[in-house]
Amino acid sequence: MSDSRTLSGVHPVDLGDGVHAFFTTGAGGVSPAPWSTSDGGGLNLGLNVSDDAARVAVNRSLVAERLGAPVAFATQVHGDEVLELGPGDRAAWAASRPPASAGEGDALVTAEHGLGLGVLVADCVPVLLADPEARVVGVAHAGRKGVLAGVVHRVLDALVARGADPARVRAVVGPAVCGRCYEVPAAMRDEVAGVVPEAYATTRDDTPGLDLPAGVLAQLAARGVAASRVHRCTLEDPELFSHRRASGAGTTTGRQAGIIALI
Known part of the structure; x- marks a missing residue:
């Protein structure tokens, strides 16, 4: 290679x-608009966005x-199935x-040297995890339903x-829509916050919101995992794909990814 x-x-x-x-952005590939975030080619990695x-x-x-x-990718379905490769x-x-x-699943795990794992997102939370001593790595796709499903x-x-x-x-929590931008119905916020209180948020417009990255960090901390967060909001950052931003404009968009491997 x-x-x-x-x-x-x-x-x-x-x-x-x-x-x-590493985490990819929307730039550096060969896809045209609307699967691009710049004048150059877009690095859309998703197969389900036309x-x-x-x-x-x-x-x-x-x-x-x-x-x-x-790099292996799963067909993500907003669940909690883990595929071991x-x-x-x-x-x-x-x-x-x-x-x-x-296969269908929202997490991948491997102890195989030289096999990359990818998690696709365009607002949901990408999570990369590794135990360098045990020589095992994993990824997870944590949207609202995934956070609820654990x-x-x-x-x-x-x-x-x-x-x-x-x-x-x-572990590292990658770019995702932030709590200031992720507006949801009050009942939905209450449902998620009832399981993960740290996900409770209020948007910049003073409406009900969800901070899924904060919720994921809390879930990791509850298991004793040291985690960090990439503070980039997909809705606010024009270099990143955002399903919510594209939907608001009446178009589609691509998918960026979190990528990890034992090398």
Whole structure:
């Protein structure tokens, strides 16, 4: 695989020795508007947003080049299913025609060296996790339904089953819509806050809101996991894809990703 590693717009994060992790933005790929956030090509990594599948394949290959490993993606359904990937999956995703999906689920875990995991988002919370000592990594897609379902707890359970210790796990919560921007009905805010009080928010317009990144951080802390947050709001940041921003404009948009691998 090429070692050019020149993909623009990447936000790298440190999750320990032997772990390579970053978040993509909307720039650096080959997709045109509306799957682009700049005058250049867009790095849309999602297959379910009407972009041409061949362009998405090129964009995904650019991410794999930047990572230095093939990257597996799941078909995300806003649930709590965790898919565990191994050597056979690495071979499949490294093939000249990789699968479109690792299966239905909202979290991926692997102890396989050289296999990247990707989590797709455009307002939901991407979570990257690693125990560098146990040599196991995971990703989770935590939207409102995922936070309620406890997808963060499920992915941590899967990591622990592979030898991880929550006290050693390092996690980062990536760019997502912030509590100032994520307006929801009051009943919806109450439902989520009843399970995760830290997600309770009020928007800048003084209306009911949800701070899902804060909720995810609280769920991680409750398990003893040290976590950090990338303070970039997808709705406010024009370099990032936002489903809510696009919907408000009557159009569609792409999907950025959190990416992690044992290297």
